[in-house]
Amino acid sequence: MDVKLNPKLLDVVAIRGDSAPTSTAKTGTVVESFGHDSWLVEVADERGIPRELITVRAADVQVLWPATSAASEEGADGHSRHLFE
Secondary structure, three states: OOOOOOOOOOOEEEEOHHHOOOOOOOEEEEEEEOOOOEEEEEEEOOOOOEEEEEEEEHHHEEEEEOHHHHHHHHOOOOHHHHHHO
16 A cells, blocks of 8 residues: 655655756755645755745655654754753
């Protein structure tokens, strides 16, 4: 069974189809959700400077890197919290 998970805020996604931006970048970061079938994606250049904000449909994105994996790895030992406090 092939299950497609919806992207969440701050997930890095690949953009396919007609939703792909005019620039050469084919990846972006989800910055807003419009229900369960479309998202606002920020496309940045190689230096991290935002270049475009585009709305994409569910069929045109694939999650490359979920935002939750970085947060769970960083806070696994509580060291980050200790440094913050």
